[in-house]
Amino acid sequence: DDILPDGFTKVKPRKTRRNKTDTTGFPPLPPPKSQSETSHSTASDSNKQPVPNLSVTSTPSTSQVPEDTTAQPPRKVRVTPIVLRDASRWRGVNHKFISLGIKFERAVAVDAGIRIIPKSEDDYRRIIRLFREEEVPHHTFPLPSERNIHAVIRGVHATLSEIEIKEELQQRGYSPLHIIRLKRGGGVPMPLVVVILPKVEKSQQLFNEHELLGLAIRVEVQKNSRLIGQCHRCQKYGHAQSYCTAPPKCLKCASDHMIHLCPQTEQEERKCANCGGGHPANSRTCRFAPKKNLEVIAQRRNVSYADAARDATRAAPSVGSSANTQNVDLATALRSLQQIIGPLISATQALQAIFPANG
Structure with missing residues (x-):
């Protein structure tokens, strides 16, 4: 300390200590107690009842949690469904499954018939074999392993x-x-x-x-078109012709035959096999046509759903290919031309008989 001339001692002010940041993660220790404080606190603590520990045990961090080494159950693979198209045959089919030991997860009634979920791929193949042998109308989809x-x-x-x-x-x-x-x-x-x-x-x-x-x-x-396909055999949506054995329906007249056997001409009125309306079964204006298809078309053309639906209503529904339409128009033109040329040829032959050419 500095001593002043008057005999006084200059006292320097003490610097206040700032609390240093504790990097250990533990709370700071309290200052040590004096001997009198220690004896007083010991006597007072002996008269107090023990207080139960009500603190919530902290959850250990993720790094301290032991990993679960137990084996997870294998993911259940869903087998391809089969749709029985004639729902009236379900009781006989079910009895056949029981007698042959064919197992299935469940069977649900849907608009197209009875939707059957086989237990395994082997049961799927046995059901398909049975339906083909018994000529049971159905439609299905390929197995993932056989696609x-x-x-x-x-x-x-x-x-x-x-x-x-x-x-x-x-x-x-x-x-x-x-x-x-x-x-x-x-x-x-x-x-x-x-x-x-x-x-x-x-x-x-x-x-x-x-x-x-x-x-x-x-x-x-090949990318998925996102459009819901239509069967060219029964004209229903959601499956393909190659996996369908349902009775055939004509795209143009809704009769029980394939489209290439249809006797109708291009000028005759159409009939839908799904709703019975006056349009082909593949018309987008049909009430059975999936709305999702119009949504996809609207996204591709960058137009609204209403505009896509309006365009589908205005457009003439396609029945056959453009090549078939051109062939029909050409045949009609040839028949008309023959009707015109035929009388002219007959008249020319008559004139030659009356006025023979000079040799």
């Missing part, structure tokens, strides 16, 4: 035929089931080909191909 591979080949010129493409793929070791040339509106072919292959390891190698018949190509997985 074909759909590939799109870009860059295939329109002059190349499907037969040439199929033969080239077969020479490379592939087994194409179908080759489909994509076309624009009006039947104009595009440089795009859809190839359907069986689900085998070799088929996956097609996506690594970059050349076909001397042309540079690009192979892609």
Whole structure:
């Protein structure tokens, strides 16, 4: 300390200590008590009743929680459903299942008939085999393990035929089931080909191909169109013709035959197989047509749902391909021309008989 001339001592002010941040995560320790305070607190604590610990036990952190090493149950795989189209045959079919030991998860009544969920893929195959042997009308879908591979080949010129493409793929070791040339509106072919292959390891190698018949190509997985498909056999929505054995319905007249056997001409009135209205079964104006299809079309055209529905109402529903329509128009024109030329030929022959040409 500094001593002043008057004999006084200069006292320096003490600096206040700031609480340092405790990095240990524990609360600071209290200052030590004196001996008198310790004896007083000990005497007072002996007279107090013990207080139960009501504090909530803190949950340990995630890093301290032991991992659950127990094996999780395998995820249940849902088997492809089968729809019995004739609901009146369900009792007989159910008795047949019991006698043959065919198991199913449940059977639900739906608009199309009875929807059956098999217990396993083996039960699915046994039901399909039984329905085919007994000629039970039904429709179903392919098993995930048996679904074909759909590939799109870009860059295939329109002059190349499907037969040439199929033969080239077969020479490379592939087994194409179908080759489909994509076309624009009006039947104009595009440089795009859809190839359907069986689900085998070799088929996956097609996506690594970059050349076909001397042309540079690009192979892609076919994207889902998001449209609800329509069966070309029974005209119902939600399944395909290749997995349907229901009685056939004509697209144009709703009779019990396929469309290529229909005797109707293009000028005759149509009848819907779904609602009975005066339009083909594939008309978007039908009340049974899925609304989701119009929503997808509206998104693709970047228009409102009302505009898409209005366009579908104004547009003439498509019954056959444009090529078939052109063939019908050409045949009608030829018949009309024959009716005009026939009398002229007869008149010419009569004139030649009256006025023979000079030799």
